[in-house]
Amino acid sequence: MTRPARPSVHQWTWNPGRPHETYGARIRTGGQAVFIPAKDLRRVADVLHDIADKLEDQEADR
Numbered sequence: 001m002t003r004p005a006r007p008s009v010h011q012w013t014w015n016p017g018r019p020h021e022t023y024g025a026r027i028r029t030g031g032q033a034v035f036i037p038a039k040d041l042r043r044v045a046d047v048l049h050d051i052a053d054k055l056e057d058q059e060a061d062r
Helices: 038-061
Strands: 008-014 022-029 032-037
Touching: 008 032, 022 038, 032 038
Parallel strands: none
Antiparallel strands: 008 022, 022 032
């Protein structure tokens, strides 16, 4: 099994130029992408940071 490519993260606009365009970020990895609206980015980043801390602690305990 090969190691997946590193995720790419970019500022992104959903529906650009349309009445309901939404600003945020697009994360792409393994041929899949997810859009996170700007209003949710800080909360998602905080949760991801907490997960990273927990996993680092688990690795240190091994």
